[in-house]
Amino acid sequence: xxxxxxxxxxxxxxxxxxxxxxxxxxxxxxxxxxxxxxxxxxxxxxxxxxxxxxxxxxxxxxxxxxxxxxxxxxxxxxxxxxxxxxxxxxxxxxxxxxxxxxxxxxxxxxxxxxxxxxxxxxxxxxxxxxxxxxxxxxxxxxxxxxxxxxxxx
Numbered sequence: 001x002x003x004x005x006x007x008x009x010x011x012x013x014x015x016x017x018x019x020x021x022x023x024x025x026x027x028x029x030x031x032x033x034x035x036x037x038x039x040x041x042x043x044x045x046x047x048x049x050x051x052x053x054x055x056x057x058x059x060x061x062x063x064x065x066x067x068x069x070x071x072x073x074x075x076x077x078x079x080x081x082x083x084x085x086x087x088x089x090x091x092x093x094x095x096x097x098x099x100x101x102x103x104x105x106x107x108x109x110x111x112x113x114x115x116x117x118x119x120x121x122x123x124x125x126x127x128x129x130x131x132x133x134x135x136x137x138x139x140x141x142x143x144x145x146x147x148x149x150x151x152x153x
Contacts, residue, residue, distance in 0.1 A: 032070045032083065040074060047073040047142055054080050054089070055105045055114065055130035059121065064105045064130065071133060073142055078117065080131070089129060093147040095119040097126070099140055105130040115139060 029050050036048060049071050056065035069082040078096070080089040102116035103109065105128070114132045121127045133139050 028083065032081070035081065036070060036072055036079075040072065040079070044074050044076070045072055046075060046146070047139065049133050049135065049139070051134060052080070053114075053132040054082070054087070055110065055132075057089075058106055058128040058130075059125065060106075062106075064108055064110065071131060071139075073139065073146075075146070078143070080129075091117060091119050091129065095121070096143065096147045099143045099148065101136070101140070102130060117143070 032050055033048075036045070050069075052069055052071040054065060054067040054069060054071075056067070067082045067085065067087055069080060069087070072079045072081075075093075077090055077092040079091075080087075082088070096117060096119045098116075098118040100116050100118075101113050103111075103113055105114070105116070110130070112132060113136075114130050115136050117129045117131070119127060119129070
């Protein structure tokens with residue numbers, strides 16, 4: 001047994017490291033999921049994604065953000081909550097004007113393709129939020145089908 005441990009110590013340490021990382025990810029996802037279910041009724045939730053990167057609103061000063069958290073598509077809008085900070089965003093469905101794939105936000109190249117949601121803010125101005133979402137095609141289709149179908153020409 002001692003020979004096995006000494007010959008495979010790197011593999012054992014690597015296995016322990018990945019076990020700790022995977023356990024952390026599961027715990028964080030469970031916490032985010034419970035937080036969402038506490039805030040919204042399950043019947044109101046259409047899709048939820050964890051590990052979403054939020055780049056902020058176009059109207060916010062400064063460079064794009066890099067906030068990680070959960071995104072929820074609800075029957076009446078889109079909700080984002082940061083994993084660690086208290087950053088939240090709610091975009092009412094009726095305010096959404098367009099959803100598209102973009103690669104720049106706030107005039108800055110993001111060096112990746114993300115989803116841009118153009119909407120009318122509470123003060124009546126056009127704004128855009130940018131998200132990198134797993135399974136983005138599913139999200140775009142759902143947003144268009146739920147909120148934009150009646151707005152298309």
